[in-house]
Amino acid sequence: MTKSLKRLLMMNVSSSVIFNYMGIFINLFIWEKNRQIFDVAWFNLILFLAWGLAFMYGAKLLAQFNISSVMRASAICAGITFVLLSYVHVEPKVFYLSLIALPVGITNGLYAAAQNIGISLFGKGEEFTAFFSATNVFGQLIAFLNPLLFAILIKWIGFSGSFLVMFLFIAIMIVMSFYVPRISLKDAGEAVFSHFSIGRVFNTTRLKWMIPSLIAGGFFIQFQGIFSLIFTFSVTSDKLMIALLQIMYTAFTVVCVFIYQRFSRTRRVSDSWWLTFGMLAAAAGFLLALFPKPPILILSNILTTIGLFFFFTIWSSRQFVATNHLAPIHQARVMVWRELLLVCSRIVMLALILGITDFKGFVFKAVMIFSFSSALLIPYFSNKSGEVDVSE
Structure with missing residues (x-):
């Protein structure tokens, strides 16, 4: 380097x-x-x-x-x-x-x-x-x-x-x-926010499928992100135990990295299969959260952590492939829209979560089912955005 x-x-x-x-x-x-x-x-x-x-x-x-x-x-x-x-x-x-x-x-x-x-x-x-x-x-x-x-x-x-x-x-x-390197958009020749309408930025079939994928992904990421913390905080108030639980979840992510890398080298398992597996693991974790006992909440976090790894790895790489050929300024516009769509869907999810008072009430179950449904749609949207459109 x-x-x-x-x-x-x-x-x-x-x-x-x-x-x-x-x-x-x-x-x-x-x-x-x-x-x-x-x-x-x-x-x-x-x-x-x-x-x-x-x-x-x-x-x-x-x-x-x-x-x-x-x-x-x-x-x-x-x-x-x-x-x-x-x-x-x-x-x-x-x-x-x-x-x-x-x-x-x-x-x-x-x-x-x-x-x-x-x-x-x-x-x-x-x-x-x-x-x-x-x-x-x-x-x-x-x-x-x-x-x-x-x-x-x-x-x-x-x-x-x-x-x-x-x-x-x-x-x-x-x-x-x-x-750090002096990188900027000064030499792009045009402003990021000119020609910034969503239709002009996501101007191919492949890119258009990124939109519902990003929205569904934002719902899933936010639900998993906030409740993995709240579940952990609910299990114990001991800060050292909270830290150890966070380390354990990271350890499961590292194991997933090794498993994915080993199988991806041989191509014995397709990325689409890994993405589906990740979403099913996350869905199982969501269902376990309906039984809010400390050991079950920990198991729920483990499954959603595994699901999030496979989701984020495949999902992000497919988005990179879909935008890699674009001109730098177009890629920058896609990046800005990507962040905005994720942020907006995360805000919607958090607005729904505001009404949750405990893990047993109707509101929690309704929001969980909504997140569960979004997670299961992600493989379909991601597969569509990952397809090569020969007309493009």
Whole structure:
């Protein structure tokens, strides 16, 4: 790898520590205040609303600035998040949750714009393959170590102390942002948001099938994402046990990686079969959640984690294949629409989850069945978007 890619890798590592912490421990911090599903759902709803708007603004910024500037802005917003968490405690509760969620969403949205759009323009050679392989390895290490280390840290010095520690990683992000490759959309020749209607961006049959696939995928990802956390928080209030459960789920993901890679090399099992298997595993996990006992909730999380891995691996790769041949500016527009469709469907799911008070009520069962149905439709939509249309 070149020096620039190594620096970009360091940026990804430091940001992954922050995003992993935000995904687990800020949600836990909110949950522990009242142990209400509404609080976590509202926080995430505002987060994704801010995420979508920040992603669009980040895409616009990339026409004027490079990814290093956008990543630096993301790091600054992360710093604002931890300042608010440390020093601001206001009422009413909904306002406080919104106040915390806004900078978290902006942090994620800006970084996702820089990462997804900027990196797609950088190249696709062997060096870039090595970069993504290294990113994946470090990502798995962070998923293993980060929850455990911060759980121990929180037990030792409390949430406030852990918020201060996060400023170290924010500082690393800011420093590394000055050294990442100077990628931007300046040379694209036209603005991202010109010719931006959904019909003009998804202008082939193959691309059009991505739209329902993204919407259904957003429903599934959000339901699995929020309830995997809430189920875990419901099983135990011990932060170390929560961290160990998160590590266990990551371990199942790593096992799935090895199994998938071994069978994909020989092509004995098709990607369509893996996608269907993943959705069935997720569906089984959803059904088990109807019996909310601690061991069953853990098993539910294991099955939905396995399902999410196979879904995300096949689903994402097919989308990459469908957009890989596009001009850079067209690919950027697809990326922005992709993020917006995912964010909108996730917000709809979170709005439905706001009405859930427990795991036994009618609302939970209705939302679960809706997510279950969406999951089962994904293989069909993904297969259609993965088909080659010779007329195109």
